[in-house]
Amino acid sequence: MPAEVLYKGPKPLPGERWCFACAYTWKAAVNERFALTIDQAMSAPDGSPTVWIDATGTEDLPPLATAVGVGLFGPMTHLGVLELCWSHLTAIRLQSTGGLHLPAPGQGVPGMNGMGGLLG
Ligand SMILES: [Zn+2]
Secondary structure, eight states: OOOOEEEEOOOOOTTOOBOHHHHHHHHHHHHHHTHHHHHHHHTSOTTOOOEEEEOTTOTTSOOOOBOOEEEOOGGGGGGOSEEEOTTTSOOOEEOTTSOEEOOOTTOOOTTOOGGGOOOO
């Protein structure tokens, strides 16, 4: 069994949670940044010590926003309802007929550019 890989990262304020989509994007960036260390851990011999990925001081990673509500995340509607930030909550479109329009599953989120959408 290769070495276990564990992570250290920023924590949200007490009582708050990171947006799922922000955390997902952040972790992907951390895995990319520490790819060599992770690869070495995965090919380490049995009994190797745990490898810690310390990403607590990496200010240039994608931003993490706190969740403000629950809803569908456009690119991953198959995951169901998630805790999301304002930028990642799927929006409804108000129509003059008084009806609401929900994006179809798999349809992008307005204002988002794939997984790397802007926050704020
Ligand atoms: Zn988010």
